[in-house]
Amino acid sequence: MPDIHETVLEIDLGALEHNYRYLRSRIRPATKFMAVVKASGYGSDAVAIARKLVSLGVDALAVAYASEGVALRKGGITLPILVLHPQEGNFEEIITHNLEPSLYSPRILKGFHEIARREGQKGYPVHLKFNTGLNRLGFWENDVRFIREEMGESEVLSVKGILSHLGASEDLDERDFTERQIAMFRRIVQEAEKALGPIPIKHLLNTSGILNYPEAQWDMVRSGIGIYGYGNDPRFDPELKPVVSLKTVISQLHRIEPGETVGYNRAFRAEGYKTTATLPLGHADGIGRHYGQGKAFVIVKGKRAPIIGNVCMDMLMIDVTEIDCKEGDEVILFGKGQSADEFASYAGTISYELLTGISPRVKRIYKDRNPG
Template structure:
């Protein structure tokens, strides 16, 4: 996929379209779809991904922080944008850019209403988040009275959605817990609608939720993040999805190192015989953290595994290419459709989300859409 003369992240928007269609096939045609594009669209290219999702008909987009939503508005994105973790210091800019806040606590709700009143807003769209067991952000069930009382007396805002987040939707062993979360959410949304005098869009399912709980809890909208980028948190689902991002680099230099010599900082790798190594122009400043060193991960060179050796440097990694037919300038695959980010990450005891979102903005991006 593409010519490699430097470390490059290739982004296949055709894969994104495939993933969107697959996830949509799991829900009713009338159910709305929210695409999560936070963290530079899971480490890819937020603007390119958002524009494609807009063309594909996504009903909503979601970001974590206001600064991300501003970036999308500056790029011309018109689709409604939910800000999942707004902070009071950004409320004025949020309103100016027509970004919609998740209100998750009494303090945030009160401060947002004050900001909306100061900006002379009427029925500004807001989203109420309930904490049903993840215990990260969200109102508890016993706070519904407060929410309703404040909103019924505040014409500045109107609830357009009520939502929550499953804690373990990918784990079949936690099905009872997930179903209890869904039941709690139904109660909360029903009571709030009754007290407000109107119903709102409800959404609770993330990617794994869409796969595992569509019959129980798709409500009026679902949300997907990691699934859009090609990962389903399930080995049985992953073949139905296509990774959007492919990270490639090249071999900068090859060394023949004698028996008993060492490689890299702190002499972290010691040869046990004559060893051929390759140095690659990618390091922890590019998102390949030190946890991947010392043989915890490997790359593919001409179809063969080449484990990382020694400590990962800021701008370089060294890999063992003993027995690999390769030359300086050859292409190197870090992750992509042929070898997933989940596979790369698992050796270091982490997940696809971490390696994807860690890819530095200094890494060149090439968008493919044809």
């Protein structure tokens, strides 16, 4: 890798391959693997991530919204792409780009059915999402009859998959709840296949489900955070490698005297002689003000340095009094020496929020292999 001279998000495609192969090893060889690349590949680069996964043999991809699926198609991705949260205004776009919608309510089913009929579709692949306890999206268990009546004898739509989503699969204290979700999904699958005929793909497990409930893998599993290197459990963290690292440089050093202040609102006041470093990133890059005031640390020369004062829009300041460093030196926010989980915890949040909040203006670079 070249030396870092600006703020970058380093994407390690070798780590992605490692994580994919590890998660694959946790399921049966015949079980399909759907990789979730929504939110720009969890804040990285959805097209680059998807291309790498295609080369590794992933079976399908998932995104949240139609626009994300369209971007993948324009990036040359031809695999099946599931749209997890389709909206009525995007149904024609979904069909135009051969995306597979997850239909989750009577309104969405009726609306998509009508558009597909109007577009002259026959056997268009859809997935039916059922709510088993997360209470976010999904048909109710007793909606199977409505679905059967709505689809009738029409051949416009073909039910390719049926799915639900686990709400607490990473929390073993909630095992009873998760087992009830699994049992409910099993009942729904039986009822749906009795009413609609065989459904080729049943999928329930997320990353933590793969790791904790492999007996419920059915025909396909879905992994998001796991392929990016986080298993939601310290037991699995050693088996996974974080795919992205956020790095920057020291723009300027300041040596300040006791009583001097740093940054907006004079939020940091030096109690003694201090050396501070200014870094070229801030809340416009995804590092919010809630990381300031000494709550979070970055890594400089292998040592922790606290973020001091208020984080600015484009800059933040750190205390490097005890660190032998110079202007232009590399600084790691998360990556080697500190995981995204750890950095996020300083602000009372989780890696998902931190990773997906990194601004598009942060340059993406690729470690080891170019995604093409």
